Amino acid sequence: MAPRTQRDCVICRGREGDGDLHRVEVWEDPLWRLTTSLESEVPGFSYLEPKRHIPHITDLDGREATTLGTVLGRVAGGLREATKADLVYLYVFGGGIPHLHIHLAPHREGDALNAQMIRGVVVEEKLPSGATRIVSKEFPPLGERDLGDLADRIRARLSRKPRVRR
Ligand SMILES: [Zn+2]
CATH class of the missing domain: 3.30.428.10 (HIT-like)
Known part of the structure; x- marks a missing residue:
């Protein structure tokens, strides 16, 4: 604590x-x-x-x-x-x-x-779902494969039992 x-x-x-x-x-x-x-x-x-x-x-x-x-x-x-x-x-x-x-x-x-959550000049794109995708010209989206690998690591980390702090 x-x-x-x-x-x-x-x-x-x-x-x-x-x-x-x-x-x-x-x-x-x-x-x-x-x-x-x-x-x-x-x-x-x-x-x-x-x-x-x-x-x-x-x-x-x-x-x-x-x-x-x-x-x-x-x-x-x-x-x-x-x-x-x-x-x-x-x-x-x-x-x-x-x-x-x-x-x-x-x-x-x-x-x-x-x-906005990202810096730079942003471009908004309306998606078919109705959501708006915001893309920064200075910080283009990272590769879907790398982001998918990271999602796997996050999922694995969160599937472990939480640490108990004393
Ligand atoms: Zn304080």
């Missing part, structure tokens, strides 16, 4: 650290808290974080792992209603502050959010 708190972590400081991050708490339960940004181009841009110091999504375990789905559905639904957004986008990066934080971005047509 990750340590309960980390001394030099601004997110572990909870409400006391919110001023430094220009945000305010809008919801909490014993394990999680949701804060909303007070400086954003996007109305209602919010952060969902475990109170316990869990560094990255890849470290998620314990009660936070079993409650995330319910909590995420509740807070995303509340955000969408309160902001009258069309959708709520989620982002998890992890390269900044090493305390898991899920960005929730209420999205409306024409707002400041970038709807």
